[in-house]
Amino acid sequence: MIYVIWKISLKEKNCSIAVAVNDQDFNTCQDGKIIISKGGNYSLIIPHFSTKDEGNYTCDVSYHAGGYVETIHVSAWAHPSLTGRLEAKGGHTFAVCEVQSLPSALILWKTPWHSSTPETRSSRDARGVFTVTSWLQLPCNASHKNLTCVVIASDSKWQETQFTISVCKDTVEWLSVLMGVWATWIIIKLLAGFYIMYKTLRQFRLVAGHSVILIEQVQDFYIPWVTDSG
Numbered sequence: 001m002i003y004v005i006w007k008i009s010l011k012e013k014n015c016s017i018a019v020a021v022n023d024q025d026f027n028t029c030q031d032g033k034i035i036i037s038k039g040g041n042y043s044l045i046i047p048h049f050s051t052k053d054e055g056n057y058t059c060d061v062s063y064h065a066g067g068y069v070e071t072i073h074v075s076a077w078a079h080p081s082l083t084g085r086l087e088a089k090g091g092h093t094f095a096v097c098e099v100q101s102l103p104s105a106l107i108l109w110k111t112p113w114h115s116s117t118p119e120t121r122s123s124r125d126a127r128g129v130f131t132v133t134s135w136l137q138l139p140c141n142a143s144h145k146n147l148t149c150v151v152i153a154s155d156s157k158w159q160e161t162q163f164t165i166s167v168c169k170d171t172v173e174w175l176s177v178l179m180g181v182w183a184t185w186i187i188i189k190l191l192a193g194f195y196i197m198y199k200t201l202r203q204f205r206l207v208a209g210h211s212v213i214l215i216e217q218v219q220d221f222y223i224p225w226v227t228d229s230g
Contacts, residue, residue: 015031058072111148
């Protein structure tokens, strides 16, 4: 081997790294990339790989008997991570499907009814990972069975998650409110009844007690004196 040169073309810069037998090595990347040799093979090491390292990498190798040039396109990829949940907003119930991936993924819905157009938003974090969130409004008059969220990635792999919904959520919320009001009303009626019974019994005991005292006083006052007339 005479030399190995990696010519790197990135979004933010272009740089080169070279090792040579009879010449001086050089590295203009200055970001941790290095060439290592093991058993006659030369490898380019990219530490802490991120989306900033995406680009075209051209390897130029020269031997005494010849040489070759190979260009490789390098890009980042993150396996899709899918979650699903239900949300209540503005008096309606929404099925929410969210996926994190790199590159950005596509979200589709499979519904047993004619569904409205879902609301979809996409964002990207500092690592370059995309988060795509889709909100599908659920109609209360539809049969909520096997609602499915499908995620399609650019590499033709896909994932899906299912929602099993037996009843419309806002209906459940209204039933819960009505049951709570009814239970509160029953408790208030019972407490009021117990209070009235307590007051009545107390008044009855007070009246009965006064009656006994009066009777005893009357008996004490009007008890006739029996004398022996003979």
